[in-house]
Amino acid sequence: MKITALKTYRVEEFANVLWVHVETDEGITGLGETFYGAEAVEAHIHNTLAVRLVGQNPLNIEALHKEMVSLPNAQASTGVEYRAASAVDIALWDLFGKVCNQPVHTMLGGQSWDRIRVYNTCAGTRYVRTNKIKPVDTWNLGAKNDEAPSPYEDLDGFMTRAGELAEDLLDKGITAMKIWPFDPAGIENRGMFITAEQMKTAIKPFELIRKAVGDKMEIMVELHSLWNLPVAKDIARALEPYTPRWFEDPIRMNNAQALAEFARSTHVWTCASETLGSRFAYKEYMDRDAAHVVMADLCWTGGLTEGRKIAAMADTYHRPFAPHDCIGPVGFAAAIHMSFSQPNTLIQESVRAFYKGWYRELVTEVPRIEGGYVYPMEGPGLGTELVPQFFERADLTVRVSEAG
Template sequence: MKITKIETILIEEFPNICFVQVHTDEGFVGLGETYFGAEAVSAWIHDMGANVLLGKDPLTIDKHWQDLVGFVGARSTGIENRGRSALDVALWDILGQVSNQPIYQLLGGATRDKIQAYNTCAGYQYTRKRPKHASLPVDNWNTHIEEGPYEDLEGFLYRADELAESLISEGFMGMKIWPLDPFAEATKGRYISMEDLKKAIEPFEKIRKRVGDKIEIMVEMHSLWDLRTAKQIAQVLDDYRPFWYEDPIRMDNLDSLQNFARSTRFATAASETLGTRWAFREVMEKQAADVIIFDPTYTGGISEAKKIISMAEAYQLPIATHDCVGPVSFAVDVHLSINAPNALVQECVRAFYNTWYKELVTEVPVVKDGFVYPLTGPGLGTKLNPEVFTRSDVTIKESKV
């Protein structure tokens, strides 16, 4: 069997997502995905990735992973590694189709039949705009768009207590919120006044006052703060018993991350911004995080995710895969979490999987009563909907043998 064609599929409505399809001469088509810089990733896939893969056996996945490393971008979440991640996922999808097994089975089988979920409180429009995690435009905080019951970004900003009750009613064990971000934007993360800090913690106060400890709170800090200010924030938020502090500072100084982790009574989680096992090895060696979070479509695909998971297990650390991106990544996440013995919890976004995820792919992992269930079809268990290819805002680029 040989790879005969590689396609990238970009959709203007979702400008951060790059879908990849890898075609074979035996009719198998593997699906992959990555997020951020979609046009640049697409260019790399056709300029570099296609030269490595076209005409080759799709099942020699480890060899292809090494050959796709290239001269630059080997240890990062940059364009090269995200392109490699998407291609790696597509190759695993082909392997699953050829063997007629779901990916979690190929990884060694299920260690559980479902995994508990927490909800990242994004809204319906959150990924329909340009990347916002590092710089959040004002209009993303003041749109007041109501499209249904899951406008959860507005929920945590204005009625966090009601949102917590809603999530508890659906069985979620936790909720991730980021009310501190606007204050980081104002000072580049170097200062927060006590007055602003009091405003920022209002959602936490509302949640604990209304529901007590019936739901966990994950504090998303988006790597926006310097060490001093992050520690100041944590000293105040510790009173609200957060489940973890996620990416409190930039991940470019792990000694500083270790410093932060030792300064708080609660867990530090890191980091979707890191790429490959070598970056995570340093986090683990320095004991700089209590929970290893990674995105398999940033860090090197399923192949690299499996290695990171096993390494974390050796360090007695739990893992939690990153969602809040696209539907294929969510499917990959759940396959990994179902297999990994040290998986702690699965991130999901109810505003996504209940709406636009289903517009783009044929199947989405079921979230029910606070648990996520894996897709059980061969490979990923999902494909792009046929309607994707006829959208007026779709751009399809292909490389052939």
């Protein structure tokens, strides 16, 4: 079997998402995805990777992965090179599963779990329908004026009626939620300080959640790497009475020693980080006891090939693994396959505004989530494909690299 072509797809409506098809001479195609800077990633795939991959055996995944991530500048980052390699790698695993007529989690070693608990990241329905991705202020709160309101505007929910949102999630069986009410202050003050009034405002959702549902709901705190270290420690101390499950990315993920100092300052777990690329970056953080929960985004950190090595290394340090997902439907499917295959998976991130909303506009299958748990996808490969009408979109851009 040989790779005959790499095809990429992007659409104006979801300008930061890039999809990849790896085509073969046996008619089997693998589907991959990455997120952010789609046009730049597309250029790297076609201008740099295609000449190295077309004509190769797609089942030699480890060798192809090393080829992709060993290029100049593709070192332990989540930049263009790693995002491109991630998308292609996910497609190769999808193709591998299809060749063997098995789901990807079987190809990764089989199921470690019958079902996996999910938490709800409280984003809104219109996140990703933009090319401006920043915390809160550009996450497109609510529906457009010409759209019917959605019951899953969870960003607006945690910012304005957090107690009601927690009750609604519990009613659906979801017992953990992630929120980021400190972001407006972090953006306004560039992470340098937080006023007493801003602290009170940001703490209010935690008060409402605990008043409404007590300790029935776990709360993950996303800090989006916005803060300097002293302020991050102040926020952690202020939130400790509300017993959050973890603090995620409180500072920029470029100094393991600084994050270790943060982790020592609080009894709440520290989670890191979707922004790290490759197992080598994670090792430094674990060596310094800087992360209690290891989070990786497979669309950024090297795909399934690198993701399973990160999970295995986390297990070596007795750390739980919690795949990130707040991007597209193919990456979500890949993360779930990874979660089921790893014995140290703690919990799977999910966004109900996505899997009940725009994911269904793009792919044929979304994972089954019921009663606060996700269940294995059963089809060969990733178990999902781009819907036929996707290829008829007026805003679609397709680029192809093939032999000759």
